[in-house]
Amino acid sequence: MTKVRCFTSASFSYLDRVRVLGETLHRHHPDWEFTFCLSDIEPEGFVFNLDEEPIDALVRIGELGIPNLDSWMFEHDIVELCTAVKGKMLCRLLEQGAEKIVYIDPDIAIFADLTDIERALDTHNVILTPHQLRPDTSEIAIRDNEIGSLKFGIYNLGFVAVSGRPEGRRFAEWWRDRLLSFCFDDVPNGLFTDQKWCDHVPAFFDDVLILRDPGYNVASWNLSQRPIAIDSNGVIRAADSVLRFFHFTKVTWAGEVMLERYCGNRIEVFELMYWYRDQLAQRAPKGLPERWWAFARYESGNPIPPQHRLAYRQDGALRRQFPHPFSSGANSFENFMKEREVR
Amino acid sequence: MNDHIAALEHFFDRTFYLRSYPDVAELRIDPLEHYCATGWREGRNPSISFDTGFYLQRNPDVAKAGINPLHHYVFAGRHEGRKAIPPLRDMRARVQNSFRAKLDINPAPTIPDEGVLSAERLSSLLQAGFLDGPIILSVSHDDYRKNVGGVQKLISVEQATCSELSWNYLHLSPACPRLGLADRVPGLPVALSVCLNGTKLGNATPASLIQALVHARPKGHPVHAVIHHLMGHAPEDIGNIIQAVCHDRIIVWTHDFFTLCSSVQLLRNDTVYCHAPPSHSMACGICSHGEDRPAFLARIEAFFTRFTPCVMAPSEAALALWLKHASFSHAVALARPLGRLLLSDSHIPFETGSTGRPIRIAFLGQRAYPKGWPIFQNLAEHFQNDPRYEFHHIGLAHSVPAAGHIIYTKVNIALDGPDAMIRAVVARNIDVVVNWSLWPETFCYAAYEALAGGAFLLAPDGEGNVPVLLRRSAPGQGLLLESEDELVALLATGKLSNILKLSSRQRGYLLAEEGSIAWLRDQREQEMTNRSELLSEVQDD
Structure with a gap:
């Protein structure tokens, strides 16, 4: 069977999340190779040892072959930069001969088997998960969710799977090129990092799978239509589908406000959130300064x-x-x- | 008091405020004025239904303006749909505490402050205290003489029964009680608190205890082990002690579901009944007890495999649940109820309705989440201003705050006597007891006490002993409901009053059973009878 290459992209401040993703991914897919694309540099005294991490390979931003790297990096804030490298990283894996590639955001945890994704890449070139699968009905949910997706993109790019066939490569190269030039959070001008671009994908490319299983990419923006429930056999479901992965967008109390709004008076989604927080607390990188990002400051330290x-x-x-x-x-x-x- | 403050009166619970903040009570000033002047700035809550800190956090406009949050809520916030307390407050706090507790627990053994006895000293203390008779080696999670609960009550009964039979009751509990199982750390033994016939001898390491017991035990008498609880113990140590001194019967009780999970009530994240799914299940994956469960179960299983004990459960319902989920080696599994409900034949009509007094609805026992205290409190809040109902709590508060209109009667069965709860239910003339346990109760004294006190029992239908008790022993004196919504509807529609008018109460008594000792005694007598019959058969031949 073809080896699946999975990658995520982050700075060190999200290392706790990368660790949870790596561990939960390996639990269900020990055979998938998990690469961490790092847009950061270690602070003095902080040691990042790959041998001790649930990560199979590391690619630093400097290894991606981006021209005028300093200048290009400077144009982006932390979120923009960590998303802008995704296309380059995808192409790099394809160039290395990968036949199936899955990108997963660091703030996602895997809860069940993803073999269906692996299988779907045999017949599809790109797999996308829409933010919402069903229309909302209340005005507040329409504003939060449907209008939110009109602004930020129909598909959530916390997940994308790509095949190594020519059409998959054509997508990867197009996305890479757009992200190298236009990966900005500039909603008034029609841009939202790497995400809004993918509204074009079903029209531009062949054999794109819009994954309509509500168990994939469950998050605050679709909870209104995907109530979380746990049955007596211990199976966690979202809208009656087995929960595959949950996207923990905000883990502070601000994130809880959205859960409160869409939890349907059920505790399960809070259990997921508090479990995730506990996982992060256990995996917090030791010795990393608060809010560290190597590219947040000038050489002067300002x-x-x-x-x-x-x-x-x-x-x-x-x-x-x-x-x-x-x-x-x-x-x-x-x-x-x-x-x-x-x- | 100015008009603005007076307008808050309806949303301010003076009793709650003074009980929650004794420092304010000492000031002898008006509590509402205190809240408005300084209390809200100090993060104090005006009632169980309003969370000052939450309101300010969720409404930064109010916090920024420096407005009294209760005032804002009453005059503006509630009309704008702003929330006074976090949705699912109690459950969320439970889940968060569950994860916090996991991080705080140090699994390594703790050395008790008062130190441990040497094997020699313990041996001489045991020799001085032992009666010339059989020994019951009893193991549980805490000092039954100091703590209140069903297990402690049964152990006290067992000790008394042993005393009547001139048997020895040697009780072991962790010297430093803790949740879960104790880890085995080389060079750091798990110290045990040793109590003989009701007197604490001191603390000892398992090795010293074995040495002392082998030397001091009365010869020619059997030793039976009764494991009431393994919480806080290293089961391997307990196994070694049993193996060294015990060649006779070994009983393991399932007073709760500790042998299935360290969440003894099978509450996922200490909050929601989980039905004991497989330890590799997704649910266990997100539970604070889940990560350690496979290793935990392996240690419990090893203990059962080592001894193939007799399993005892405090009810048939508990036994059925245990058998459904446990696949451990055992010789026999028996239901041994902790008590028997004896109801009188005479029926007393419920007075409510005819006298015009409100229906008295009570919660019995400790204000504990698994016992359903939050459900009762929500019900009391919902019907706070409804003249048809009056809410009571009979039991122990344990510093858990309650709405001021819930009438509190302190009852501590350890101090007031084993039937103190039943007497209080009768004395308060309680009409209805809400027993909304959130887990399948294995026995549930409160439900028995409610019925014995003549109250009408409202409980959720499902697994556990309470539905079985109601169906079998007092079908006319209670109702099993499907949901909390049904409970609320019962009160809201006034249907409860009609049901009470049609039903009649029986009062009675809860007869304590003798636990494991009676069974061991019966087994021993049976053995002796068999032996003498065999002997006479041999002689006849």
Whole structure:
């Protein structure tokens, strides 16, 4: 049987989540190879030892062959960057000869067997999971869910599976190219990172499977139509389908507000959330500074304000003038922006 | 008091506030004024139905404006659909506590502060205390002389029975009680608290205990082991002690479902009845007890395999459930009810309706989640201002807050006597007891006490002993319901009053049974009879 190559993408601040994903994935698919695409660098004193992780392989952002890497990275905030590399990483695995590739967001935990995905890649080139599978009825749910998907994308790109056949590759290359140029959170201009692009996929590519099983990619945005229940044999279901994976988008109390709204007065979804929090607490990386991201600061140590990234992204002249925008000191982009702000 | 404060009166529970915050009670100032002046800023709650911290967290506009959150809720928030307490509050708190407790538990043994006895010292204490008779080696999870509960009550009865028979009752509990099983750590033994015939001798390591027992036990008498509970123990240690001194009968009780899961009531995340699914199930995968369950079950199974004991359950319902889910080696499985309900033949009509007084609805026992306290409290809150009903709690509060309109009668059976609860139900003239256990009760004293006190019992239908008890012993004195909605509807529609008018109460008594000792005594007598019959047959030949 063809080996499935699975990957996720994150910075170190999500290492706890990557670990939970790796462990839960290996529990159900020990044969799948799990790669971590890392858009970060270790802080001083922090050791990341792959041998101690539930991760089979590591690919650092520098290994992806992205041209003008510093400049390109600087254009993106943490979420944009960790999503922008997904297309490149996908193509890299395809170039290595992978025949079946599954991308899964780090904040997902696997609860059951995913063999149906593996099998579906024999006949389909791309598999997508829509945020919602059934229309909502209440106004608040329509606003939260259906209108949310109109803004952020019909399909949730926390999951995508791609075949190594030519049409699968054509999708991967198209997505890679778009993400290299336009992977931004800019909803007013029709962009939402890597996700909104995929609204085009069913029209652009052949044999795309829109996975309509409610057990896949259950999250706060579809809970209204997918009540979680647990039967006496201990099977967890979402809308009567076996729960395959749950997308734990927000794990703070803010995330609980949406669960409260759509839990249907049932405790099970809170059990899932509190279990996940417990898993994260147990797997929190030791010695990693709070909110660490190597690309959050200039070399001087000063945080990079969002408006600096935006100015750099929007102005080709600035990008040409400052090909290494993270640098500090004389003739640096940081100084340039400071002076511009003073003016 | 200004008008604004006065308007909050209806949403403020003075009794609750003063009971919850004794420091305010000491100030001798008006509690509502205290809440409005400083209480809400200190995160205090004005009633069981309003959570100050939650309201401020979920409504940052209110927090930012520095407005009294109760005032905001009463005059604006409730009309805007803002919530006063977190949805599913009690259940969510239980699940979170369950995970927190798991992180907090240190599975390694703890050395007791008062130290342990040497084998020699323990041996001389045992020799001085032993009667010349059989020994019952009894094992449970805590000191039955200090704690209140069904298991402790039975152990006390067993000890008394042994005393009457001049048998020895040697009780072992973990010197440092804990949840789950104790880990075995080399060089760090799990110390046991040793109690002989009701007197604590001290703490001892399993090795010292074995040495002392082998030396000090009265010779020529059998030793029987009665395992009431393995919680807090290393079953391997208990097995070694049994193996060293016990060549006779070994009984393992299933007072709860500890032999199936460390969640003794089979509550997933200590919250929802789980039906004991396989340990590799998805449900166990998200339960705070699930991760360790396979290793836990392996240790329990090894204990059963080592001894093939006699299994005893406090009811047929409990035994059936255990047999359904446990596949451990055992010689025989018996239901041995802890007590028998004796109801009088005379029927007393319910007074309600004819006298115009409200129907008195009570919760009996400890304000504990698995016993259904939150369901009762919700019911009491729902009908707080309904003149048809009056709500009572008879038992122990254990610092669990309650709405002020629930009339509290403190009853502690350990201090007030074994029939104190029944007497209190009669004295308070309780009409209805809501017994909404969230797990399949293996016996449930409260249900027996409610019926013996002449109350009408409302309970959920399903597994466990309570539905069986009601169907078999008092079918006319209770109702089994399908859901909490049905319970609420029963009160809301007034149907409960009609049912009470048609039913009649019987009062009675709960006769305590003698637990394992009577069975062991009977077995011993039977053996002696068989032996003498065999002897006479041999002689006749």
